[in-house]
Amino acid sequence: MPTYADRVAPFGTTIFSEINTLAQQHNALNLSQGRPDFDGPKVMLEAAMDAIRTGIGNQYPPGVGIPEFKQAVAKHAQDHYGLPIDWETGVIASAGASEGIYSAVLGVVNPGDEVILIEPYFDIYLPAVEWAGAKPVFVPMRPPEWRFDEAELRAAFNDKTRAIIINTPHNPTGRVFDQEELALIAELCQKYDAIVIADEVYEHLTYGDAKHVPISTLPGMFERTLTVSSAAKTFSVTGWKVGWVMGHPDLVTGAWRIRQNISFAVNHPGQWGVVKALELGQSYYDDYQAMYTRKRQMLSDALINAGFKISEPEGAFYIMADFSDLFDGDDVAFTKHLITEAGVACIPPSAFFCPEHQSIAHNHVRFTYCKRDEILEEAMHKLAKLG
Ligand SMILES: Cc1ncc(COP(=O)(O)O)c(C=O)c1O
Structure with a gap:
């Protein structure tokens, strides 16, 4: 029976679909996808x-x-x-x-x-x-x-x-x-x-x-x-x-x-x-940056309080957090642990590296803060359970 072309063979279902399904099953707070939960201008x-x-x-x-x-x-x-x-x-x-x-x-x-x-x-x-x-x-x-x-x-x-x-x-x-x-x-x-x-x-x-x-x-x-x-x-x-x-x-x-x-x-x-x-005009961008500066602070505090090590982002709306003081395992295992134990979804970043370099990020997960403040507050309470 005919099947798909060779060029798509290496790009099958990603780890992200598996994580999403697990997050839905556990009704986890979604700090994984860079998708704001509020409207623009x-x-x-x-x-x-x-x-x-x-x-x-x-x-x-x-x-x-x-x-x-x-x-x-x-x-x-x-x-x-x-x-x-x-x-x-x-x-x-x-x-x-x-x-x-x-x-x-x-x-x-x-x-x-x-x-x-x-x-x-x-x-x-x-x-x-x-x-x-x-x-x-x-x-x-x-x-x-x-x-x-x-x-x-x-x-x-x-x-x-x-x-x-x-x-x-x-x-x-x-x-x-x-x-x-x-x-x-x-x-x-x-x-x-x-x-x-x-x-x-x-x-x-x-x-x-x-x-x-x-x-x-x-x-x-x-x-x-x-x-x-x-x-x-x-x-x-x-x-x-x-x-x-x-x-x-x-x-x-x-x-x-x-x-x-x-x-x-x-x-x-x-x-x-x-x-x-x-x-x-410029005031739109000033307000936008001020909003995200506040959200960055909220998520940084939540992660630090929960025991992660982070380097503060200079731009965009993601934080790469080092979980090595909290968990013994790789980024995919930690992501699953976080969903099932704390009810918070994040992204395992090793998928963004070639196989030879994947170990560079195996102690890290990515969280996004493009979410309403109440969601970030709820995340703080849930993450605090990890400590
Ligand atoms: C670095 C980067 N490039 C491109 C995109 C995709 O942008 P668009 O939704 O406009 O296709 C994203 C979305 O997360 C991104 O993070």
Whole structure:
């Protein structure tokens, strides 16, 4: 009997489905998925609903995205980072950052190329690289600081390197790459004529002195960077799947040729909503950061009180917590223990490493704090049972 293709064989059911099922069986508090349990800005929600009510958003939009959406993305990039994005040729809409990343990889990477992935990596990067016929080359970040080693990164680059996928602010470690790290990546990409695919979905979420610097703003990098972002995290609409890919038109064209042959067009009412969201002023981002700063504190206190060791995130909305003082076993075993004993669900991060590097994170689990305060308080009480 015919069955599925070889290319999907290595990407079977993940540990995450098993964890989700267990979490549901135990009615556990879900601090695993990076999915806010509250709504984003009202003007954005209203604009999407208006687009449905008036009918302007109910049919296929232009495949690349509606002009208003592309203009809003380009203006946002100019206003926040001084990036000279051409709204007509330098931006396309995508079904979330996920489809944007897939299109970017397939659109610029050739079979036989090498693509560097920094670990822990967001899980969809690997199938995209493999389905492009390329070879993934892994460079790990290690706890407790979660930085990559300069010599290891240098050694990963060679004449076959076509691209590196970076994510900053970073899921799951909360790292925000500093100038030194970005400059090193930029230097190596220029030396080996490689492209950066920059996943910046947490671009507006940094804390304290950490500052998000898009790598495309570094000298010589605009021409060799495809930046991918989305409304999901910044505007708390993970269900809309509205994202974008932007950069130099020559690279964006590659992503577009893939995208137009997958989904052709992107959520139309959602694009109208995100146009309004992208028009929001600085006070929106100030309030957003203040809200997440408070939530970060709540979850950090809860984890420390329960006996975890943590390094405070500089960005995004996750905490990698070291449980080695609480439990003797690996991250998957601890995740199951936490669900059954404390009723709290988290993510075992070893799945974000290649098999040779999985032990780097075997003492850690990832929690998210993109949840209502009352949920975080309840989590604090439940976690306290562990001690
Ligand atoms: C690093 C990273 N990239 C991409 C995504 C997916 O974004 P979207 O929902 O816009 O596809 C996520 C979602 O968790 C993420 O954490």
